[in-house]
Amino acid sequence: MRDTLPAGASRPALEMIQEETAILGRIGDLETRLACTSAEIEAAQAVRFNVFAKEMGAVLPPDSMRRGRDIDAFDAVCDHLLVFDRTIVGSSEDQIVGTYRLLRQDVARANDGFYSTSEFAIDDMLARHPEKRFLELGRSCVLPQYRTRRTVELLWQGNWAYSLEHGIDVMFGCASMPGIRPEAHALPLSFLYHNRLATGEWSVSARPELYNNMDLMPKEAVDARSAISALPPLLKGYLRLGAVIGDGAVIDHAFGTTDVMVVLPISKIDKRYLNHYGADASRFAS
Structure with a gap:
């Protein structure tokens, strides 16, 4: 996301824009909205x-x-979704405790494409749905002491409200598991392969030169409860919503992670969660 003001704009003007930025969600002392200044993006x-x-x-x-x-x-070029703890003394930059990076398809087309193309061959999936609007989610992180259910709910609330505002049909992005040895995640990867593999119109694969097999255990040997328990919270959250997973894991050596592709068509989101957050994103809105 670029600054909302031209170069040379005064700090008071930036603060005025910040004050006018819509709050997308609020739970207790936590709030979520988009970053609206360079200082917030830097924070x-x-x-x-x-x-x-x-x-x-x-x-x-x-x-x-x-x-x-x-x-x-x-x-x-991305928008930056932020979670703030309003009990922290200081500026808005000091209050940021979580963030998500959002890249709309129209913005990606006008620039250098999607980040995910460095790991996954997503072009065929995009081409199969020329009438749909895609949103890439990435760089999700929350400070350790804020890794709670309400913070995750606020991040999802922000993503949901943003998607409604921009008419998004499909959310997608890389989700990570710690470590660069896929075999260390044999149970959860095999569970995803046997139970949540994206097929048909939503099929997508890791780039051939980066592809690592996810089918590491036979289906009958996979204990679903143990496998789900071994998944990172963010990935479990996507699955609860109704997401499917691409074929093949990718090792990100720089970040020390094993990545999978998550695809979440809005039409496939479990109605229980739509009711929880509000079909118009009103559940936690201010």
Whole structure:
């Protein structure tokens, strides 16, 4: 997301725009909305750095390591969904405790495409649905002390409200499991392969040169409850909503993760969750 004001705009003007930005959701002292200043985006990048580099050991480019911010070229064209803890004393930048990066298809087309194409062959899936609008979700992270159900609910509330505003038909993106050995995730990967593999119109695969087999255990050997328990919370949340998973895992050596592709058509979202959040995203709206 670029600044909402032209270059040289004064700080008071930026603060005025920030105050007018719509709150997409609120639970207790936590709020979610889009970033609306460069300072907020930079603060979100610092949160990402703390989680990805400091906590998870990601090896980021030298400039990111020097500046203490997770930065790439997509930041300039994405919208940045933020979660704020309003009990923290300080500016809005000091209150950011979680973030998600959102890239709409029309914006991706006008720039350098989707981030996911570096790992997954998504073009065929997009081509099968020329009438649908896709939204890529990425760079999701939450500070450790805020990894609670209400923070996850607020992030989803923000994504849902954003999708409704922009007429999104399909959400998709990479979801990560820690470590670069797919065999260490044999149980959850095999569960996803046997039970949630995207087929037909939603089929998508890892890029051939990056493809790692997910079918590591026979279906009869997979205990579903144990497999679901082994999945990261974010991935479990997607599955509850009705998401399907692409074929093939990809090792992200820089971030030290094993990635899978998640595809969530809006039409497939479980109605229980639509009722919970509100068909018009009103459940946690201010």
